[in-house]
Amino acid sequence: MKRLTHLLAAATLLASAGLAGAADVNLRMTIWSANKSHLDLFNAIAADFEKTHPGVGVTFDSLAFDSYTTTLTTQIAGGNAPDLAWIFETSAPDFVASGALAPLTETLKAAPGYDLDDVNPATLELWSTGGEIYAYPFSTSPFGVFVNNDLIKAAGKPTPAELIAEGKWTWDSAVDLAAAVAANGKAGLIVRDFDYKLWDNLATIWNGWGAAPWSADGRTCTMADQPMADAMAFIHDAIFEKKAMPAPGVSADFFAGDAAMTITQISRASLLPKENPFDWDLVPLPAGPAGKYAVIGQAGIGVFASSKNAALAAEFLAFMTNPDNAAKLAAYFPPPRKSQLTTDILAKANPLLTAEQIDTVVIDGIATGKVKPGHTGLAEIHQAVRAGLDAAWVPDADVPATLAAICRRIEPLLAR
Amino acid sequence: MTADDGSYRRPFWTIERRDGVVGLLFVAPQLVGIVLFVLVPLALVFWYSLHEWNVLANTFTFKGAANYRKLLEDPTLPEVLGATALFSAGLVVLNLGLALALALLVNQKLRGIVVFRTLFFSPVVVSLVAWTIVWGFLLQANGTINGFLGALGIEGPNWLRHPTTAMISVVVVQVFKNVGLNMVLFLAALQGVPNELYEAARVDGAPRFKQFRRITLPLISPTILLTSIITVVGSLQVFAQIAVLTQGGPGVSTTVLVYYLYQQAFQFHLFGYGSTLAILLFVIVLTLTVLQWQMRRRLVFYEN
Numbered sequence: 001m002k003r004l005t006h007l008l009a010a011a012t013l014l015a016s017a018g019l020a021g022a023a024d025v026n027l028r029m030t031i032w033s034a035n036k037s038h039l040d041l042f043n044a045i046a047a048d049f050e051k052t053h054p055g056v057g058v059t060f061d062s063l064a065f066d067s068y069t070t071t072l073t074t075q076i077a078g079g080n081a082p083d084l085a086w087i088f089e090t091s092a093p094d095f096v097a098s099g100a101l102a103p104l105t106e107t108l109k110a111a112p113g114y115d116l117d118d119v120n121p122a123t124l125e126l127w128s129t130g131g132e133i134y135a136y137p138f139s140t141s142p143f144g145v146f147v148n149n150d151l152i153k154a155a156g157k158p159t160p161a162e163l164i165a166e167g168k169w170t171w172d173s174a175v176d177l178a179a180a181v182a183a184n185g186k187a188g189l190i191v192r193d194f195d196y197k198l199w200d201n202l203a204t205i206w207n208g209w210g211a212a213p214w215s216a217d218g219r220t221c222t223m224a225d226q227p228m229a230d231a232m233a234f235i236h237d238a239i240f241e242k243k244a245m246p247a248p249g250v251s252a253d254f255f256a257g258d259a260a261m262t263i264t265q266i267s268r269a270s271l272l273p274k275e276n277p278f279d280w281d282l283v284p285l286p287a288g289p290a291g292k293y294a295v296i297g298q299a300g301i302g303v304f305a306s307s308k309n310a311a312l313a314a315e316f317l318a319f320m321t322n323p324d325n326a327a328k329l330a331a332y333f334p335p336p337r338k339s340q341l342t343t344d345i346l347a348k349a350n351p352l353l354t355a356e357q358i359d360t361v362v363i364d365g366i367a368t369g370k371v372k373p374g375h376t377g378l379a380e381i382h383q384a385v386r387a388g389l390d391a392a393w394v395p396d397a398d399v400p401a402t403l404a405a406i407c408r409r410i411e412p413l414l415a416r
Numbered sequence: 417m418t419a420d421d422g423s424y425r426r427p428f429w430t431i432e433r434r435d436g437v438v439g440l441l442f443v444a445p446q447l448v449g450i451v452l453f454v455l456v457p458l459a460l461v462f463w464y465s466l467h468e469w470n471v472l473a474n475t476f477t478f479k480g481a482a483n484y485r486k487l488l489e490d491p492t493l494p495e496v497l498g499a500t501a502l503f504s505a506g507l508v509v510l511n512l513g514l515a516l517a518l519a520l521l522v523n524q525k526l527r528g529i530v531v532f533r534t535l536f537f538s539p540v541v542v543s544l545v546a547w548t549i550v551w552g553f554l555l556q557a558n559g560t561i562n563g564f565l566g567a568l569g570i571e572g573p574n575w576l577r578h579p580t581t582a583m584i585s586v587v588v589v590q591v592f593k594n595v596g597l598n599m600v601l602f603l604a605a606l607q608g609v610p611n612e613l614y615e616a617a618r619v620d621g622a623p624r625f626k627q628f629r630r631i632t633l634p635l636i637s638p639t640i641l642l643t644s645i646i647t648v649v650g651s652l653q654v655f656a657q658i659a660v661l662t663q664g665g666p667g668v669s670t671t672v673l674v675y676y677l678y679q680q681a682f683q684f685h686l687f688g689y690g691s692t693l694a695i696l697l698f699v700i701v702l703t704l705t706v707l708q709w710q711m712r713r714r715l716v717f718y719e720n
Contacts, residue, residue: 098470250556387667391666
């Protein structure tokens with residue numbers, strides 16, 4: 001008898017544990033950031049959502065930036081896809097076209113107070129197909145130049161702000177500044193996350209020459225065309241002749257005070273040092289031979305169609321990006337909402353930035369910026385270009401021949 | 417002839433049968449492991465290699481020999497196989513040579529020799545990725561090694577950015593990591609060589625080199641075979657060092673077969689073609705092992 005009671009008790013316990021597990025829904029979202037300020041903000045929004053959805057939990061899974069997409073697709077291949085994922089602009093064509101993502105238009109339209117019409121249609125373009133939205137353009141973030149004025153003054157050069165005031169903020173003067181600081185023993189200009197591997201970040205330079213790796217329809221290689229050849233010759237010269245950019249294999253971190261300038265997005269402002277700060281500034285990209293220009297990086301958030309809780313995940317996405325929360329996220333991730341792209345609102349969300357920095361870098365950048373190059377099957381093209389470009393990253397490289405060889409290699413991949 | 421004619425009927429459970437079942441039971445855990453974790457995955461990889469598997473779109477379509485045709489036409493594959501052969505050859509020669517030299521050194525009967533044995537063996541127990549990341553820092557253009565060379569007035573190369581030095585770097589980093597293991601195996605073999613043979617050789621007036629050539633080498637040849645098989649197979653499966661140090665670059669100069677397989681499957685999402693490359697790797701490893709095993713008859717000395 002006693003034994004039977006024990007058995008019954010154990011069975012009840014097991015059953016209740018099983019029930020509790022079924023009631024508790026956990027949504028998992030993969031993100032590239034492991035930055036504490038970013039995570040605190042996400043967790044606060046998730047906590048608000050959990051209040052109105054008892055039994056639902058949201059966790060943010062930080063994956064390493066440089067292998068983010070690979071890790072994500074490996075999880076998908078292993079049958080362990082997250083419910084939601086942050087997706088880079090460069091892999092947007094792959095994800096949107098694959099059918100892996102759940103359609104979102106209906107959920108977003110139906111969400112109370114959401115006002116989908118407020119979202120700038122241009123920002124949705126990359127994330128939509130056939131009139132259906134497959135990911136929300138969570139961050140539309142222009143690239144700017146963070147500047148360490150202390151190092152530039154020590155090198156006896158005018159600051160970028162002074163050059164802008166004189167109308168002389170060009171790539172030639174930027175490289176001149178960087179070379180002067182580098183001659184003093186620090187690093188000059190760093191294209192953040194490039195590191196001679198993630199070459200698509202060089203779009204922040206070559207767009208100033210009107211260059212692009214492939215044609216707008218994505219079918220023809222334009223790496224060997226004149227604008228790109230000129231831009232790459234300029235970059236090569238800046239690295240190996242003027243020593244204005246760290247050479248391959250040399251590491252330096254702008255945010256640790258090691259470099260004069262770095263090109264990156266405003267979300268990286270969270271890395272600025274809080275102790276022993278240096279005199280920093282944020283300015284637009286210098287003008288190139290083709291004039292003034294801006295480059296934007298985009299990140300979307302999508303819901304996986306394979307998720308058991310896809311409907312709930314879409315609901316969370318609608319909550320996370322509603323007008324109230326979008327205003328909070330604007331601290332690091334400029335929202336695509338027309339009503340929020342004003343200096344007042346962005347200044348409140350970004351206490352680190354001045355009104356002028358917001359105007360010239362963020363608002364002008366979003367209005368005029370081109371998105372970084374993307375393509376279906378990008379990973380393979382990206383790898384082929386990376387391997388090809390390695391031949392250009394030596395002092396006595398034949399840059400035009402290298403670019404022509406890259407085109408021969410990627411033409412068949414582009415044409416697919 | 418019939419069952420009830422009183423003749424003796426053999427029981428089903430004969431001693432041989434019982435022994436057979438007991439034997440099977442003893443090997444069962446290992447057998448289940450091999451079937452589940454080796455044979456089944458191997459068959460699955462072959463099955464995948466006949467398909468195109470797009471992870472994102474979740475499509476799995478039969479393509480027959482298409483991936484094998486692609487293998488023959490792949491413009492990058494010859495370079496990858498060249499890099500793999502270069503890496504393996506460099507690694508095996510350097511690893512076995514250094515391991516044997518170290519084993520001969522630490523086989524001396526000197527005070528404190530144990531300290532050296534431990535030192536040379538210690539990298540084996542260090543985490544591979546941690547070891548490689550530290551070497552990545554040392555090998556940077558403005559890293560410790562070039563700083564040291566600079567102090568001597570030598571301008572060091574940009575180790576990981578030039579095809580030749582990058583290949584040398586990944587080989588040396590891998591050799592230093594694992595040479596201790598082969599050293600210990602050689603040391604055990606050296607200590608198994610009977611001292612009387614050397615005494616006899618000395619009495620006959622054989623010089624040291626001849627003693628090494630005629631006594632030591634033949635007697636440790638089974639260990640040389642074992643270590644060379646382990647090292648060749650290991651060198652073909654190198655991945656982490658490449659992923660951490662060079663990502664296959666510059667160009668494709670350090671893209672060895674396993675790293676290429678990883679790129680195709682996990683970066684380009686071409687799991688079908690990745691599986692085809694895995695089959696190619698399997699065939700290469702199997703062929704090399706069979707060849708080495710065949711060579712043992714001619715080159716290896718067994719006492720019995």
